[in-house]
Amino acid sequence: MKTSQFKIEGVHIIRLETGEEIIRTLQEHVQNSNIKGASISGLGSVNQVKLALYDGKQYNTFSVKGKLELSTAVGNVAWLNETPVIHLHVVVSDIEGRCWAGHLVKGNVSFTAEFVLYEFSEDLKRERDANTGLNLLTV
Numbered sequence: 001m002k003t004s005q006f007k008i009e010g011v012h013i014i015r016l017e018t019g020e021e022i023i024r025t026l027q028e029h030v031q032n033s034n035i036k037g038a039s040i041s042g043l044g045s046v047n048q049v050k051l052a053l054y055d056g057k058q059y060n061t062f063s064v065k066g067k068l069e070l071s072t073a074v075g076n077v078a079w080l081n082e083t084p085v086i087h088l089h090v091v092v093s094d095i096e097g098r099c100w101a102g103h104l105v106k107g108n109v110s111f112t113a114e115f116v117l118y119e120f121s122e123d124l125k126r127e128r129d130a131n132t133g134l135n136l137l138t139v
């Protein structure tokens with residue numbers, strides 16, 4: 001285990017609107033606000049998501065479309081070189097409460113989505129890890 005300790009620099013309340021893509025919109029906000037790193041949580045509604053699962057070699061993706069709740073979203077923001085990585089895992093559910101979950105690749109907001117971003121006082125970065133093939137947090 002490796003750990004780092006940061007302070008919370010500020011809290012951003014973010015409301016996404018109809019048609020906005022979650023990852024891209026959050027990425028733009030992080031870039032424009034010079035956010036060094038963050039913890040994110042959120043909820044809302046989506047009409048399309050692309051989710052992924054890492055099998056140890058690659059990300060396998062699948063898509064879900066329809067009237068969906070974004071029942072929960074949790075994750076973090078860290079920088080991989082010059083790019084802010086929005087790492088979010090989500091659970092989406094349909095009208096009967098059936099759920100799909102995974103690593104969010106893409107999500108299209110249908111009505112609204114509400115995120116709270118806790119901005120860190122220090123830089124949080126990612127680095128390619130040869131063992132896992134993943135871009136891991138450098139803590």
Ligand SMILES: [Zn+2]
Nearest residue numbers: 087088089103
């Ligand atoms: Zn993930």
